[in-house]
Amino acid sequence: MISSMTGYGSASRQVSLGAGVLADLQMECRAVNSRFLDLGFRLPDECRAAEPALREMVTQSLGRGKVEFRAAWRINSNGAAASKANPHALGALNQDAVDALYALQEKVQAGFPQAEPMSVSEILRWSGVLSEPRGDEDGWLAATVEAGRAALSALMDSRAAEGQALVKVLLNITQKMREIVAKVEPLIPGYVAQYQEKLTERLSEALAAQAQAKSGAELMERIRQEVVLYAVRIDVAEEFARLKTHLQAVDLALAGKGPVGKRLDFLMQELNREANTLSSKSVAEECTQAALELKLLIEQMREQVQNLE
Missing domain, CATH: 3.30.230.10 (Ribosomal Protein S5; domain 2)
Incomplete structure (x- = not known):
């Protein structure tokens, strides 16, 4: 558990x-x-x-x-009842210690006549005066x-009960992360296509102005190469796939038994890495917002994971 x-x-x-x-x-x-x-x-x-x-x-x-x-x-x-039945139950008085304490008190009062004499409670609290039973x-x-x-x-x-409560919290967070991924992932190809279209227009204008001597086929090939390279750089399919894999690993760890804190702490690092990559590759506001929400949820999980053994 x-x-x-x-x-x-x-x-x-x-x-x-x-x-x-x-x-x-x-x-x-x-x-x-x-x-x-x-x-x-x-x-x-x-x-x-x-x-x-x-x-x-x-x-x-x-x-x-x-x-x-x-x-x-x-x-x-x-x-207290035992002491009434047996006067020695709560301790025996050390007469030698009492006599020594009395002699010390007389010497002090000789030098300081205004000093008050010790009370019974003060005498009994003095070390060695009362030998209490210790077992x-x-x-x-x-x-x-x-x-x-x-x-x-x-x-x-107590730790087991709190651990089960934390498992529920963490599973709730992973479900929220899955919902974000399920909402944004289908939109990514459309965002990438739109961005590629805009990039194609800009490259066409820039290259046409700089290389009028080149044929139309050569310009289109150069544009196609640039668009493909950029499409590779902004492709986040792998990041979404790894996110889902890491979330599955979190669920499997939470469904298991025994210590999982260190394993989950490692998974939090991996999830955070994928969320950072999504943010850096973002080509749309919705994708950026989704990456930020994922990072916030991962941070919430990280705080809770610190409490698990």
Whole structure:
């Protein structure tokens, strides 16, 4: 299935910290466009051990995109109930650290009598004063990997849904391009014939004035040669044929499975080349306008193709 490179997924798991306390681990997985697969991780220290497993999961599942995992955790709301049942559930007070902090406070207040004493919340936030339950490494590793796998799965579902929406947009654009080609292509022979007629008249007058000594047969042969050469230069049949071939290739790619972004990007270059050639060979306003419309549609496709894996 064709997928977009942008998407989002999230998942949560619980981790036991011990003493009846649970932590809620929230994992987010985001992806944006990138030419290659670019991985980033913003994980708390407790989750760092899971990074290699998360990296392997992504490399086996995705081919392109800038993918970032973010994780955060907090004590479950039921932790308050656990703390009432067990005073040590949310942490143990380090008396040595408290005594050291108190001694420091006394020294500071001796030099600055106007200094306010520390509040209870400030004391508890001080590093080393409260030893909180953190759980074991295996528990964090398992929960992080599970949350990461679920978030990555949600991300892939999101990318697939967006990819299918982009396929519809691109098919709609290719249909518009076909309509332009079908409208203009039958008119080209008439435009070329009219232009050849005008060119024949101008050449006849110019050559007759410059080479009066030449016979009429020689002048007509020279005119015929010039008209044929110019007709070859302004013939756009091949460009229309290649346009239709490239559009068919786009449709086939969109109907397939797996990564198609790079292939479609190449096809956009080929389509744009043919549209530029049509514009340069144009012999009528309608043909010029059609080439411009085709280039605008190709640019719209190019922008959308950048989002596909």
